Amino acid sequence: MSNKGIYIHIPFCKRKCFYCHFVKGEYDAEAIEKYTDALVNEFRIKANANDAVDTVDTIYIGGGSPSLLNEQQVSKIVTGLYKHFTISTNLEFTIEVNPEDVTPAKLKALRNAGINRLSIGTQSFVPADLHYLKRTHSVQQSLTAIEDALDAGFSNINIDFIISLPTQTQKTLVNNLSILEKVHIPHISAYILEEVEDGEKKNLRDEALYFFTLDYLNSLGYIHYEVSNFSKKGCQCRHNLKYWKNKEYIGVGLSASGYEKGLDYKNTENLEEYFAKVNAGCLPRAEVNRGDANFRGIVVGLRLLEGIPVNHFAKYPGELELLLANGFLIRLGNKIAVAPKKILLLNEILTYFVPGS
Ligand SMILES: C[S@@+](CC[C@H](N)C(=O)[O-])C[C@H]1O[C@@H](n2cnc3c(N)ncnc32)[C@H](O)[C@@H]1O
Ligand code: SF4
Structure with a gap:
């Protein structure tokens, strides 16, 4: 039996980005506190259902904006994980952060809590791109976040780029990606901008910019290992590899997906329903499907x-x-x-x- 991963979703953002289709609501101090307690309840429900017998060797806190969690809330989640699951000593533990949310003190607290991998939502190092995306952080805030993360002891860092923006040309992409020559970042995610129109996801793909990005990152020593992911040798994301290698993972939190015992499941996307179910001791699942395992392996694996x-x-x-x-x-x-x-x-x-x- 191979080790499992756990994905934990934090569905709150200070502002909703117009292009983003991840499940999130607006930040509310009271709701995020209540949500943290509900997550720990969901861990307990999983443990009582005897689902927590396998060792967990990757944890990924994603969102939304997990960097809105305060120190006590992160600590509550980590304590809950260790109480209810068997956690490997060889653990990859990632948290996604927005550049504008992190301070040196916050980053040190995350590191001290046992989190050893950071995914920073930089998006671009070109002001016009950030302006197009209406992001609330600046290029300087991203650079400071990276520097502070390295100082806090994070060596395993991912940064997110969005490519194929209307503001991008090969020239601005060089300005953007050449920052990587100056900072030590072992992992890059470069997503093609995807917009949702009439409920349908639309890839605004500019193939030339995508392949230009691939070649440029390759020239900097990054290995292209998944459609949107690149890493220096040996620095692939172990958690995300579980998705693509068709391995089991537990999904916790609003709208989180999981895959266990051949079953794909997805939690409810309704926050009130999530609270009601979890606080009544029930798993907050909205969907459970047993699909064709071989086809599933092809879909995720060919990435x-x-x-x-x-x-x-x-x-x-x-x-x-x-x-x-x-x-x-x-x-x-x-x-x-x-x-x-x-x-x-x-x-x-x-x-x-x-x-x-
Ligand atoms: C769900 S976000 C969470 C991280 C954090 N909230 C942030 O935005 O910095 C993870 C990443 O997904 C990517 N993303 C979100 N919406 C996207 C879209 N419509 N097309 C392409 N990438 C997108 C962004 O690069 C973002 O950093
Ligand atoms: S901050 Fe991140 S998760 Fe929140 S809306 Fe923007 S892209 Fe989506």
Whole structure:
């Protein structure tokens, strides 16, 4: 039995960014305090359901804006995790932070609480991009957050970029990414801006800017290992690898998803319902599905540039040959991967493997 991960969602932000589709409400000191207690209750419910017998070796606190949690709330969550789960000593423990929310004291408190990986929502080091995104932080606040994080003892740091913005050109991208030559950051996420229109996610993809980013990061020594993720050697995100390698993880909090015992589940997105269910001792699940495990493995696994074992395609010999012959998929030893230049066509490629189609 392999070790599990835990994802914990913090659904509060000071302001809602117009392009963001993650579940969040506006920050409210009272609600976040009540929510922290509810999370610990949800840990207890999982433990009582005897779901917490496996060792946990990755924890990821994401959002929303987890950096809105105060020191006592972080400490309550960490104490609750250790009380209700078996936590490995070889733990990767990440928290997402907004650059404008962190101070040297706050970062030290996070580090002292046992958090050893930071994901900073920098988005861009070009003022015009931040202005387009209507972010409330400045380039300087991102640089200060990185410096303060290093001083606080974080060496495992990710920074988020959003690419393919209307304000971006190859020239401004060079200004943006060249900052990485001066600061030691082992992990980069570069997301193509995705907007939601009429309930549908729309990728505003500019392929040229995406592939330019790939080449530029590669020239700085970052290995492209997942559609949107890059790392220096040995610094891949262990938690997110669990998603892409089809491993089990526990989802806790409003709207959190999990995958355990072959079941995909998702918690409710309604905060009042979440409080009511958890405080009544019930798991706050809105959906539970047992999908096709092999298809699930293909969907998540082909996001990795290293690919997945060829046996995943045993049911699809014709489709596999066609996609190989046309250069959409490639063989890497006994694995099948998406051809790097076709990675943005992943969704189209996956349609060939939908069960029953
Ligand atoms: C959900 S946010 C949480 C982190 C933090 N609240 C922040 O914004 O800095 C994680 C990351 O998702 C990315 N993101 C959010 N909405 C996006 C969108 N519509 N398209 C592409 N990336 C997006 C941003 O890079 C952001 O840093
Ligand atoms: S701060 Fe982060 S989570 Fe909150 S709305 Fe903006 S992008 Fe989304």
